[in-house]
Amino acid sequence: MxxxxxxxxxxxxxxxxxxxxxxxxxPDSRAAETNSSVTLVCAQDSVKVSSMYWKIYKVGERRDGRFVLTGKFAGYPVDMNDLDTDTVRGIAQALESFIIGDSIEAHSTGLTNSDGTVVFSGLDSGLYLAVAKKVKKGETSYMATPLLFEIKEDGSAEKAFPKIYSTITLEGSVGSYTVKKVWVDNDDSYEARPVNVTVDLFKDGELYDTVVLDESSNWQHRWNTLELDSEWRVLERNIPVKYAVLVDYNSKQFLIKNSYAPEMLIEGGSQTATTTTAPVTVTSGSTSSTSAATTATATVTTASGSSLPQTGQLWxxxxxxxxxxxxxxxxxxxxxxxxxxxxx
CATH class of the missing domain: 1.20.58 (Methane Monooxygenase Hydroxylase; Chain G, domain 1)
Known part of the structure; x- marks a missing residue:
């Protein structure tokens, strides 16, 4: 016995x-889902930009080492295959346009304090987009370039430094704005380009006008306004099949770039997984000479060390x-x- x-x-x-x-x-998934935070540090030279209103959105995640758009962002024709310094800014601004056009609700919101910082906590791992509203101080308006950043699974705190730029507004002056379509399709050798495209113009988040761009207009549209404190954004509707979209802009010029991408498939309302070789939070290059002369820098400093595996490691x-x-x-x-x- x-x-x-x-x-x-x-x-x-x-x-x-x-x-x-x-x-x-x-891995402790609960810890990864609740213990991460990011601090946005907003400054231009020695000026710490306070009272800047920020929104962040979870736009995607890693799957087997790849980034894929998820949730309400799944299915947007944005090519996540090449997140390098030349495209990450255009991707972020294209996603911002879809947010405005489709009235997507933010994951979190916050206001920078007197030090020019704002903290977002309780974030799970994934790919996030941060966008800000313009803030005016005297005659100077401060704006921030939309920022893509990744929250990893180690639950560590992060700091992100959005690119801040400024303009001076003089009363009584007239603002002239331009939106231009640029095609990257080998001069339409694939014969996939449509005869025209429709673009919505948004003023302060509200639909202002809808215009049609085609060859007769040299694929561009110009408008004037006295409302210089308004924020303008553009959104291309009904993007042609097999084309990926990027958006680039400065304070008065907007560039919508459509690249022929037959390998980019959208099935069942979700973007197919595409490979990326570098973290999303990288330094953005200078904009196209056709649109903006502003450069964007977006870097994230992550605490070293992690006892949890990153997505792609096999459990x-x-x-x-x-x-x-x-x-x-x-x-x-x-x-x-x-x-x-x-x-x-």
């Missing part, structure tokens, strides 16, 4: 050890290996019992 109790005790002890092993190596072998070890232990115990019975 004592030997039977010892065998039962050995099995229970083995099971306990295996479950403790699993608990120690499996699935842990459970089968543990179950296999448990099976071997049980087989050994049963074999010992059989041998003892044979000896008796």
């Amino acid at each position: 004592s030997e039977k109790k010892n065998r039962i005790f050995s099995v229970l002890l083995s099971l306990l050890c295996i479950f403790m092993l699993l608990a120690s190596v499996m 699935w072998p842990v459970l089968p290996l543990a179950l296999g070890g448990m099976t071997l232990i049980c087989i050994g115990l049963l074999s010992g019992k059989k041998n003892k019975n044979d000896e008796s």
Whole structure:
């Protein structure tokens, strides 16, 4: 009877050890989903920009080491395959246009304090977009370039430094704005380009006008206004199939860039996964000479060290290996019992 109790005790002890092993190596998803934060630091030279209103949106995530648009952003024709210094700004501003046009609700909002900082906490891992409203101080208006950043799974605090630029507004002057379409399709050698495109103009988040661009207008439209304190954005509607869109702008010029991308498929309302070789939070290059002369820098400093795996590392072998070890232990115990019975 004592030997039977010892065998039962050995099995229970083995099971306990295996479950403790699993608990120690499996990631704590709850910690990754609630303990991350990002601090946006808004300054231009020595000026710390306070009272700047920010919104952040979760736009995507990593899947097997790849970035993919998710949620309400899934299905937008934005090519996530090449997040380098020349495209990350255009991607961020294209997503901002979709947010305005489709009235997407923000994940969180916040206002910079006297130090020009604002903290967003309780963030789970994923790809985020931060956009800000213009803030006016005297005759100077401060604006921020939309920023893409990634919250990783280690729960560490991060700091992000959006590009801040400024303009001086003089009363009585007239503002002249331009939106221009640029095609990157080998001069339409694929014969996929439409005869015209429709563009919505938004003033302070509200639809102001809808214009049609085509060859007769040289794919551009110009408008004038006395409302220089307003913020303008543009959104291309009904983007042609097999074209990816980027948006670039400065304070008065907007460039909508459509690139022929037949490999970019959108199925079932979700963007197909595409590879990326670098973190999203990178330094953006200068804008096209056709539109803006402003450069954008977006960097994130992450706390070093992480005990949790990043997406793409494989956890699935842990459970089968543990179950296999448990099976071997049980087989050994049963074999010992059989041998003892044979000896008796």
